[in-house]
Amino acid sequence: MFFLVRYFHIDIIVIALLLSAVVYSSAYDVGVDYHATEADFIDSVFITQYHTPNVRSTVLTQLQGITDRGATFVSLRIWLVAQPNGSADPNWQATFPLSDQEKTNLHQYANDVASIQSAIDGHRLRLDVCLLWLGAADYTIGNLTVDFGYFHLNASEFTLRVEKTVDSVLQALANVKRPDGVLLVQTVYLEGEVMIGAKANQDWFLATHYPRFIEVVTNANFTPSVYFLVDGLEKHVLQADYIDAQFPALNGHRSMYWVYRSLNFMKNEKLPLPSRIDFSCYIDRQTATYESLISHIIDDASASLSVLGAPDLYGVAETYYFVDDTQRNEYGQAFAIEALLNPRLDRLSFWTTPDAGGQGVNVAYPFAIEDFLLPSSY
């Protein structure tokens, strides 16, 4: 409510924009980066232990609450980490490639997400899935001439396992439909926070695996993608005199430093650019408003990425979930206002655990999803 009041005395045109945008407000989706039942990430990541009845029933309860409070999608991360030799790994570590139990769990989870319906307004969820590669699957360790990952897999073995992982994820998710006939899964991300130039061997990883990934994900009728990382530090976002030594399109648009470099790499490699540009967006403010920073960031994206032929459509794939109610509401509403004023911002999902509220500040269900929703009910 309070941000509307602030707009009311600024300009009648802004009010008109707000009101007209409310009509198609359902275009802005809010979701949760939901992968754990509690704040403790190590133990409470659920996909590896979904066959445990009380884990599954807790997740079902939480999904219902998430939906009732207005989320329209959940976004699952799967951390591929462990060796497939049956050692007792912490719950957050899925196996590289997925074990049979994990495949079964993923399929069951997808069916369960598909079954959820809001008790308030009857809407249902969509599901996104993002793969993340660490430990045995950490391609930033090693190199092409030696081997990759914590356990020294050679390149052909590594690629074989990536392909097996992708195939089994798709097998688990394929054709899972909601009772209203809608395919449950929307986007499958091969990697999160892609930063070409900052993460060793990521160029190799994408060039080698993304083409096949696009093909098999598209064949499953899902949208293949990766997401990028925005530099949300206030002094970088607002650095009007920023000059990029390599890419003049970035002059004055420093927030896009890594997004631009990553998309530029994809373009040079003739990898199709995503149909919507998604990124993590953690805004660290000093004195500016969150509204001015997010609108600056989206303007930076439009101005610089268009040079590469990227679509002018954006999704926030991760962002803060502050534990302070006032700060979180102000933060969430800044994104919602940006989406109202400019439908380039298509959706947002916020991070949970670990570190959603800042380093060491983990959050868990229940979530105040309304803080991020459009003010269409006002």
Ligand SMILES: *[C@@H]1O[C@H](CO)[C@@H](O)[C@H](O)[C@H]1NC(C)=O
């Ligand atoms: C599993 O494999 C890893 C890497 O080869 C090894 O370090 C670990 O000891 C193995 N664990 C078991 C239980 O065999």
Ligand SMILES: *[C@@H]1O[C@H](CO)[C@@H](O)[C@H](O)[C@H]1NC(C)=O
């Ligand atoms: C690859 O890694 C090995 C072992 O760390 C190292 O000796 C070699 O110089 C690296 N090669 C390249 C091309 O970086």
Ligand SMILES: *[C@@H]1O[C@H](CO)[C@@H](O)[C@H](O)[C@H]1NC(C)=O
């Ligand atoms: C790569 O590793 C796999 C599994 O350890 C092994 O079977 C294969 O022979 C290795 N390939 C090369 C080219 O070293």
